[in-house]
Amino acid sequence: MSQRDRSVGPAAARAAAAAARTTGRRRRPVLLVLTLGLMLALAEAGSYLLGKYYIPRSALSFTLYDPHYRPKAAEIERYFAQRDSVLGWPPRDAYGGELYDRRGARPLPAFPDADADACVSLYGDSYTYSSYVGPADAWGNLLAGHLGCRVANYGVSGYGTDQALLRFVRGDEDGSGIVILGIATVDIIRLVNQDRRLIWNSRSGPLLKPRYALGADGRLRLIELPAVTAADLDEYARHPERYLHHEWFLPDTPDGPVTLRVPYSISLVRGLMLPRVWNKLAGKPSWIEFYDARHGSGALPLLVGICREFVRVAEERGKRPLIVVIPTSQDLWHARDTGSNPSAPLLDALRRQSIEPIDVLPAMLRHVGDRDVCEIFGEKTWLGYCWGHYTPEGERVIATSVQENLGPANAMSWTGAEAAER
Secondary structure, X not given: OOHXXXXXXXXXXXXXXXXXXXXXXXXXXXXXXXXXXXXXXXXHHHHHHHHHXXXXXXXXXXXXXXXXXXXXXXHHHHHHHHOEOOOEOOOHHHEOOOOEOOOOOOOOOOOOOOOOOOOEEEEOOHHHHOOOOOHHHOHHHHHHHHHOOOEEEOOOOOOXXXXXXXXXXXXXXXXXXXXXXXXXXXXXXXXXXXXXXXXXXXXXXOOEOOEXXXXXXXXXXXXXXXXXXXHHHHHHHHOHHHOOOOOOOOOOOOOOOEEOOOOHHHHHHHHHOOHXXXXXXXOOOOOHHHHOOOOOOOHHHXXXXXXXHHHHHHHHOOOEEEEEXXXXXXXXXXXXXXXXXXXXXXXXXXXXXXXXXXXXXXXXXXXXXXXXXXXXEOOOEEOOEEOOOEXXXXXXXXXXXXXXXXXXXXHHHOOHHHHHHO
């Protein structure tokens, strides 16, 4: 091999190596962009699937709003045909069935005659209705056994305390001597809500409700059911703000669900940043800030106003009114961990109005002792916390607590004269 050939060979190799390095450097940004693009595409696809299919079936269903979801046509038709024009639900065709007797009360095994006079009537939500247990184990039925007289349970699942008040006001045929307004602590967020699915699950069917507003003079003003018809549903789903003029939880507001839209990953992250989620993660009741009298929603003063109106109407009708505050699992965990009662602002505000509420939380904590709180709740858990309603064991504690606070006097003895003296 000549000297020239020997010198050309290494030079060519060096040139080829340099060219390869240059090509490699040029390819790296392309590969990086492709990798990032693939990761983002996978994140978007995963976020879409989570937001569309998993989140709506989870305990985080309140975090996202799906403006494209539509219930089945038959469900929509039945809802608008059967809904209660004042209360929203239950539909009238549910009376006389498995859930409600012909007068709208829950069937009562202890005193099954729906036409018999009741000594006590209950109004409230699912914690008053006792949704998890059968009729025999509901605290209303247990209370009837303790008192030896009929207790008419007019609680309704999903109700706000506003709807419970309306149901009581409308039920002027209620002949019982004592009327009880049951308040589950979570009810406070329902008072500033007009569409139940905005605080529960946007993938459910329509669930519109009335609410009250509190005037500067301290009087309640009824805000009737939103004027939404079946023909409005498409526009309503896309623009609920055009129909809900008194809704605290409108989509994309600080406390409202986040609209599921592109980029889905950002929607998912924003949904998980909602205060109710972070309260849960911190071991607090998700609605705890609504018990602050300074909260922008005005939920606490409104709840106090509703209780005051319940008492006023009851006494005007010659009945003895009682307010029963029922804790959720989140309240019990928080009270055990911190020593503070999340509903204390409500209890204190009622006492300043000369209304002495029955607070079930202390009795429930004494009963549970050092055991796991979840032992008295019957539904699923999330991040170690129970979710849902009381088991028969918890129902017995509520019944006993209420019965002890009623006192030894026969419930039937309460008269209009006693109400006037109170």
